[in-house]
Amino acid sequence: MGKRIFKYELDLQQKQGIMMPAGAEVLSVQPQMGQLCMWAAVDVEAPPELRHFVLYATGEELPADHGRFVATVQGAGGALVFHLFEVQQ
Numbered sequence: 001m002g003k004r005i006f007k008y009e010l011d012l013q014q015k016q017g018i019m020m021p022a023g024a025e026v027l028s029v030q031p032q033m034g035q036l037c038m039w040a041a042v043d044v045e046a047p048p049e050l051r052h053f054v055l056y057a058t059g060e061e062l063p064a065d066h067g068r069f070v071a072t073v074q075g076a077g078g079a080l081v082f083h084l085f086e087v088q089q
Contacts, residue, residue, distance in 0.1 A: 001021065003041050010036040015054050021046035029071035029084050038084075052089045055082045
């Protein structure tokens with residue numbers, strides 16, 4: 001069946017888990033109509049896996065194990081800036 005691009009809605013909370021097909025490649029993170037969304041290229045036949053993401057605001061202290069950077073996204077007309085990292089659990 002191949003790959004497709006799927007959209008995942010993110011919460012404006014610091015830590016969250018997202019069920020995605022194994023090996024999904026995150027392509028972009030942006031607000032869409034007021035909702036923070038993440039798009040990923042996925043193999044629809046791959047088994048699902050739980051992946052963990054953390055949002056940090058600009059100026060917030062990062063822990064030593066802050067994870068792998070995914071994207072920076074602006075909200076509220078640029079008044080808020082968040083940075084999304086993927087972490088291992």
